[in-house]
Amino acid sequence: MEYILLMGYSLRRHNRFLKLLSPVLYDLPAPINLSVMWNFGSLLGVCLISQIITGLLMAVHYSPEVSQAFSSVIHIMRDVEYGWLIRSVHANGASFFFMCIYLHIGRGIFYHSFFMKHTWLVGCSILILLMAIAFTGYVLPWGQMSFWGATVITNLFSAIPYIGPNLVEWMWGGFCVGDATLKRFFVFHFLGPFLLFVLVGLHIVFLHDTGSGNPLGVESDAEAIPFHSYYLLKDLVGIFLMLGVLVLICLCTPDIFLDPVNFMPADPLSTPLHIQPEWYFLFAYCILRSIPNKLGGVVALGMSVVILYFMPFYPKSLWRGVQFNPLGQFLFWVFVGNFIILTFIGSCPIEPPFDVIGWWSSVVYFAFFCVYPISWFLWEGVVFGKSSMLTKMVVS
Secondary structure (H helix, E strand, O other), X not given: OHHHHHHHHHHHHHOHHHHHHHHHHHOOEEXXXXXXXXXXXXXXXXXXXXXXXXXXXXXXXXXXXXXXXXXXXXXXXXXXXXXXXXXXXXXHHHHHHHHHHHHHHHHHHHOOHHHOHHHHXXXXXXXXXXXXXXXXXHHOOOEHHHHHHHHHHHHHHHHOOOOHHHHHHHHHOOOOOOHHHHHHHHHHHHHHHHHHHHHHHHHHHHHHHHOOOOOOOOOOHHHOEEHHHHHHHHHHHHHHHHHHHHHHHHHHOOOOOOOHHHHOEOOOOOOOOOOOOOHHHHHHXXXXXXXXXXXXHHHHHHHHHHHHHHHHHOOOOOOOOOOOOHHHHHHHHHHHHHHHHHHXXXXXXXXXXXXXXHHHHHHHHHHHHHHHHHHHHHHHHHHHHHHHHHHHHHHO
């Protein structure tokens, strides 16, 4: 038995291919107390691979032309063998991708993973690129909501001083959203995931350089355990659960995340009553329309994501994370609840009381990033203030 183990170790060390994978999947030292909240990294990797595979399978049947795009999607669904399943996995997989990445970011905010500066900054870039890929992908079916969503969102760039109008014309490839726009979006949507794959690799490199955090927020290098078989099996459980739920949705309710308006072909002469993006963009869309000024709304929209880049530069507290900080936990869960409210309000019409709620929720969203670091030091003052009082009482 020992001989077999030694042979396996020697093979991993000397084989050119296995030597690259071994530090990542087999011999990687990991903290001993990682919880289920550390599963989302592997789930995101599975989502990325799934999206690339299903996207490539659909790309061979898709026609990026205004007159054929909608019909080619119908062709994939009806005529291509198992095309309906491939398209459902790709469309619903995008929603699972964003569910996992939002939970992944939330875990990082809760446990202060943003202090791993390079890992966090690359992760923020992954989020922005993923949003751009998802937006261009939403336009490709060339349905009614796809067309008008592209028209509204690309028009926002016209608010940029000096270069805005020219930038919009360059994106459109003309003076309106049309055939050139669709082709450019298709090319970006096709190539973007491969660039995303590179950023994910860079993200993993920086993560392995610093090591993972853990629920206690303390150094645990002395008690590290190999990634295989402990966390590999644990991640596989989460992967099979997620894939099972995804397949169940694709087989039973494949259109649960899709907008009914987008099942109609794009009509430039008929504007939908309520234009809205996919659910994973609704929080930013709500912030955008809460600002009455166009430029201010665009700045607020961009800052709703760009603000994550500033978190690694927060002053460090004595504790890593807010798992022992009731004040910080309260603020965090208020932020999570507010995020859900923003997502809901983004799908509602702009009328009372939704407009007022959306405005206040936008204020709370940005206020969190200002108040959250203050809560760490307030709680430290409470803890050390009480401890010093107890010490004085014991001494006296």
